[in-house]
Amino acid sequence: MTLFIVIPFLNEAENFARLAQELREFIDHNMSKSQYLIIFVNDGSADNSVAEVHKKFADFNYRLLNHATNMGPGTAFQTAFSEILKAASENDFVLTIEADNTSNLSIVPSMLRRSKEGYDVVLASPYMYGGTITNTPFIRRFLSFFANLFLRELLDLRGLFTISSFFRLYKVSVLRHIAKNFDSMLIQRKGFEGKVELLMKLVFCKIAISEIPLVLDTSRRKGKSKMKILRTIFDLLSLYFRKRSWKEQAIVYKS
Ligand SMILES: Nc1nc2c(ncn2[C@@H]2O[C@H](COP(=O)(O)OP(=O)(O)O)[C@@H](O)[C@H]2O)c(=O)[nH]1
Ligand SMILES: [Mg+2]
Known part of the structure; x- marks a missing residue:
């Protein structure tokens, strides 16, 4: 199987040295029997992120997709997924992570194991028991916690702990199901809410989703x-107005 590792970024030049080091360790320890391909999506960075990627990842297996101007993380994921779905086979996996080292790769083996136990999507989950958020200002944690709590009621995502994180593992077959079901648009929304849009579509298609606790340590990032x-x-709340139509359109996924 191939593990596609999707990394959208905006102005993350200073984080790539550590990211390369951590990905190297992860790949050396876990990818002996499988292949990987890193898909970077540069989203109109104004710093020297692109040069840094080519420098720090020179001896990795990677591709860099490029948005000439900033189009938002939702669009960046859509770009990466469309590219992957052209060639990937049904049993491949897609791991999405942040570029700023907050996606602690040490839990990816557990995420892969969980997925082999029969879950088609696995979320890294700071809001689950066993997970937490450290070194983050109280106000940001507070807002994030309540937004998460309230949104999962509003958007019919009950039962999930973490709904807006970037750090997830998907089976290619379910991404393909969502693409077919929703006119090739896994994610229509441009911004950070795009990840929640995709989660809603997955839930409405009754795809099996599980979570692995994550200690999200913000001090791992520079900047x-x-x-x-x-x-x-505001963007997250506006998803409420699409809930009904996505539900009506959803076709139940059968693995
Ligand atoms: N493609 C894209 N990625 C972005 C954008 N803004 C942030 N990111 C990336 O998305 C990830 C999460 O963003 P971050 O600023 O860390 O948000 P936070 O983790 O919620 O504080 C990081 O890898 C960023 O580089 C954007 O406009 N477009
Ligand atoms: Mg971050």
Whole structure:
């Protein structure tokens, strides 16, 4: 099987040295029997991120997709998924991670194991028991916790702990199901809410989803969060207005 590792980024030049080091360790320890391909999506970075990727990842198996201007993380994931689905086979996996080293790769083996236990999507979950968020300002944790709690009621995502994180593992077959079901659009929304859009479509198609606890340690990243909190809360709430139509369109997935 092939593991596609999707990494969208915006101005993360200073985080790539550590990312390369951690991915190297992960690959050396876990990829002996399988192949991997890293798919970077540069989303109009204004720093020297692109040069840094080519430098730090020179001896990795990677591809870099490029948005000439900033189109948002939702669009970046859509770009990566469309590219992967052209060639991937049904039993391949797609791992999506952040570029800023907050996606601690030490839990990926557990995520892969869980998926082999019969779950088609596995979320890394700071809000699950056993998970937590450290070294993050109280206000950000507070807002994030309540947004998450409230949104999973509003958007009919009950039973899941973490709904908006980037760090996830998907089976290719379920991504293909969603693409077929929703006119090739796994993610229509441009912003950070795009990941929640995809989760809603997965849940409405009754895809088996599980979670693995994550200790999300923000001190692992250099630089600041690029997410605009109020803008993202507004965008997340607006997903409510698409809930019904996505539910009506959803076709139950059979593995
Ligand atoms: N493609 C794309 N990626 C982005 C954008 N903004 C942030 N990112 C990436 O998305 C990930 C999460 O963003 P981050 O700023 O860390 O948000 P936070 O983790 O919610 O604080 C990081 O890998 C960023 O480089 C964007 O506009 N487009
Ligand atoms: Mg981050």
